Amino acid sequence: MNATSEHPELEHEEVVVRRGQRSGLPIIVAVHSTARGRAIGGCRFWQYPHWTDGLADALRLSAGMTDKCAAAGVRHGGGKTVVALPPGQVLDPTGRRDALHDVGDVIDSLHGRYATGPDVGTTPDDMAAIGERTTNVFCKPRELGGSGDSSPHTAVGVMAALRALCTHLDGRAALDGRRIGLVGLGHVGTLLARELAAAGARLIVADTNAARREVADVLRAQRTTLELKCAGVGAALSRRSVEPSTLSLLGLLRHLADVERRWFRCVLAGQDARPLFSSEDDPDGDFDGAVADPVVVATAWEAWRGEVAFAEHFVADAPHLDVEGADSWRGKVSLRWVLVHLIEEYARHNGHADLLRERIDGAIGV
Template identity: 45%
Template sequence: MSDSTSTPHVPPVSTADLLDQGLEHEQVVVANDPASGLRAIVAIHSTALGPALGGTRFFPYASTADALADVLALSRGMTYKAAVAGLDLGGGKAVIVGDPAGLKSEALLRAYGRFVESLGGRYITACDVGTFSEDMDHIARETRHVTGRTEAHGGAGDSSVLTAYGVFQGMLAAAEVAWGGDASAALSGRTVGVAGVGKVGRHLVGHLAGAGAEVVVTDVNPAAVARVADEHPSVRVVGSTADLVAAELDVYAPCALGGALDDEVVRTLSARVVCGAANNQLAHPGVEKLVEERGIVYAPDYVVNAGGLMQVADELEGFSFERARQRAAGIYDTTRAVLERARSEGVPTATAADRIAEQRIREVGRLRGIWLG
């Protein structure tokens, strides 16, 4: 449920900070299987609205503290993403520590599947950075609590398809608010900078080109850039994210690194709209106020990138791509609602999104507790 080229952004934290963050979660569990090399952490942030659904990230973290910081932040984000998306799901995430290129194996994935099964359905896993639908098929041999499987096994397949589609819908909504006019033409002739053109970014470029936007891209992976340039010859390529941020843009779409919006980037950006697929784009608390002061229309990341979650969640009902796509199309209306609430309450859009999520968790979660309790 994330762009496979993304590298986790893990802010420096102290042990005390990690403990404070973890105390917000319902459950944090560590798995260790020396025989297969599995070292994993599952963080269940909330099951107020339903079982916690979130991807498994396989990444060579520099330290266990970095892995823990990442899984705590990502699982919290999944709670808010599911709530705003209107899903009857909670928020969770998992990380497997290590380089997937050398460590990933059937034995490790099946050991991880047994670990997920031991949680009794409180956590449902899916794809993320470093894991793919084929990996979910291996995991599914040991647990029922897995989504994002290959189409051959009745799954949703590549969730980046609807992640990108949802980001595009959110971008249309933000552009309409920024410049007015009809949403169908809101991006025509606009210059959109996409940072990160892996699975999600690549699909997003296709939507933007189809909408008549002028697209500028960058990625640390030359092969990803070459593929997009081959598919869309009109795309302009720049050498780095710094170059992209400094360019004349109407829309900036961070689709790779977390923490993409720090003080320096926000002060440098010429873009009127920020809307991208990357998770945890706000580098630190308070930067959303600087975004607002600069007059930038920020479409909160977990609002617009929820299409992938919707896609894999649909498997729980027996997968229908058209049904999932229709749900992802609703990200346009959700984004408009967030932007309108921010305007009416005089708060940053990130704050408005959090308020909508928290209201649903309180109200629906309380009702669910009454009926299930």
């Protein structure tokens, strides 16, 4: 179906609804306006009671993108892509790739009038898959020449908007002491919660999946503990514990980056993602290669934060904690099991981090 602005009640320039050739799913692309330039807007994978609810979402969100671009002075118009999943459907890696390629084909058929990026349910890696079918895509992974995860930038924008709102209301931009409600702890919501808490705001948070939020919050606390233990010591991060041990804070960062990568990318997401710092030939490379080189330190930080971001995106997008993946050692494992296992893994290594950090500069606690 291809509806255009000839319909007197339709504000949009073009709306394309196509049954994906590979996936069989409804692929919906709404272009609201190109009056100020190419339309832009994210690609959303979401479950809807009926595919027409996804169409309504695409129409509403694309119109909102036109307003946002105009308000920000950006020379673009608004658009949106929605892949409408039936309730309860979880795509396996092959099905997901098929749907992403279907999205790329529809976008490419618009001949550059619209470009997409990540949104609810999609990641920079998904944009890379779309990019295999069209060049009209942004926020691909940095290693592929893209700008990477857009969530941190979105969170910065929301923080700026909140401060502007507060200034308008009472002349004070500071957020400390203000009560702020945050609905949804997904990609952006999780980052906002951290920033708002750090700014002294009094938070009221909610998420549609209480069980997921509870388990994920415990793991997030363990990750934050490691981050704080490793922060602010520069190349001393590579300092070993007690000879001849090769244990170091830098080694822990590298090791846990590979642990996150294995469980979330390989096991749960089904990606062919090889370890970053170790291999079959060098199983202890994560610790042995942790040397006092600023480039090695920076690479470890970037890798660990990138893998944590991917994991948090996966958890936020999962419909439930019973999503399963195939592990070569344990067979089928659920997202719930992986989260609990990583809490155990981080708790163990944070004990090491306590001793390592105190040995470096005497710092204790978090």
